Amino acid sequence: MKLEGTVALVTGGARRVGRAIALELAGAGCDIALHCHESCGDARGVADRIVAAGRRCEIVSGDLRRPEAAGEIVERTVAALGGLEILVNNASIFERMTLQSFSIEDWDRTMRINVTAPVALAAAAREHLLRAGGKIINLCDIAADRPWPEHLAYCASKAALACLTKALARALAPTVQVNSVAPGIAMFPEDYGDEVRQRLVDKVPLKRAGTPEDIARTVRFLAESGDYVTGQILNVDGGRSIR
Numbered sequence: 001m002k003l004e005g006t007v008a009l010v011t012g013g014a015r016r017v018g019r020a021i022a023l024e025l026a027g028a029g030c031d032i033a034l035h036c037h038e039s040c041g042d043a044r045g046v047a048d049r050i051v052a053a054g055r056r057c058e059i060v061s062g063d064l065r066r067p068e069a070a071g072e073i074v075e076r077t078v079a080a081l082g083g084l085e086i087l088v089n090n091a092s093i094f095e096r097m098t099l100q101s102f103s104i105e106d107w108d109r110t111m112r113i114n115v116t117a118p119v120a121l122a123a124a125a126r127e128h129l130l131r132a133g134g135k136i137i138n139l140c141d142i143a144a145d146r147p148w149p150e151h152l153a154y155c156a157s158k159a160a161l162a163c164l165t166k167a168l169a170r171a172l173a174p175t176v177q178v179n180s181v182a183p184g185i186a187m188f189p190e191d192y193g194d195e196v197r198q199r200l201v202d203k204v205p206l207k208r209a210g211t212p213e214d215i216a217r218t219v220r221f222l223a224e225s226g227d228y229v230t231g232q233i234l235n236v237d238g239g240r241s242i243r
């Protein structure tokens with residue numbers, strides 16, 4: 001799909017991986033609906049860079065825990081930018097949960113943001129994506145297949161999102177392609193110390209952590225060149241998933 005002049009909605013686009021995705025897609029010619037929740041100050045700086053590069057950028061805030069948020073975000077995107085061709089479901093929460101610390105409230109919060117919001121956004125965007133022959137790209141995690149017992153809800157949520165990627169690919173075929181990028185290490189959580197980081201990198205065959213840009217380039221590839229790719233989960237993990 002030619003990206004020049006298309007509109008991409010990137011959820012959680014103000015910081016970290018989402019920011020890199022928004023900048024990469026803008027660099028490829030997309031106008032960007034930059035979704036944020038608590039980081040709308042940071043979003044301003046990203047939007048300035050996108051506008052300086054000659055693309056349009058609309059900041060669209062919204063708490064994805066709210067059931068109405070998905071419809072509002074899509075509506076504001078289309079009202080401001082005139083359409084919606086690419087939906088990138090990047091926003092997510094990554095919280096520790098063991099069987100000992102399990103609570104329904106925490107479980108529901110993770111599921112709502114990591115699973116319900118992506119499918120609600122897909123439903124809200126459906127008509128626009130079908131009209132445009134667009135793309136949905138979900139951010140999964142290799143932990144969907146190699147779950148960590150201390151992140152029960154997060155791993156289950158990403159496994160559900162991987163399943164939804166295949167289900168939505170079938171539901172929206174032949175017009176819209178739906179795929180996922182599954183990072184290994186793209187950017188460490190800010191509270192991880194050097195020792196933990198090194199231990200995790202040691203398990204990666206390519207012997208380095210990935211970068212947000214590694215993920216962003218893969219999202220761009222799927223949007224731009226993935227017209228015959230649908231229902232796939234593409235691991236971008238330095239080979240971690242083959243060990």
Ligand SMILES: NC(=O)c1ccc[n+]([C@@H]2O[C@H](COP(=O)([O-])OP(=O)(O)OC[C@H]3O[C@@H](n4cnc5c(N)ncnc54)[C@H](OP(=O)(O)O)[C@@H]3O)[C@@H](O)[C@H]2O)c1
Pocket residue numbers: 011012013014015016017018035036037038039040062063064065089090091092093094113139140141142182183184185186187188189
């Ligand atoms: N980082 C990695 O190494 C890694 C590894 C594997 C998979 N992934 C996946 O790649 C994606 C990006 O990773 P990341 O580390 O950059 O993600 P992140 O920093 O954990 O979260 C991305 C954004 O999600 C948004 N978000 C959280 N709760 C929200 C809510 N209630 N409503 C609306 N937005 C909310 C936040 O936006 P605001 O800041 O604006 O509130 C946040 O900046 C995620 O889907 C993640 O699971 C990342």
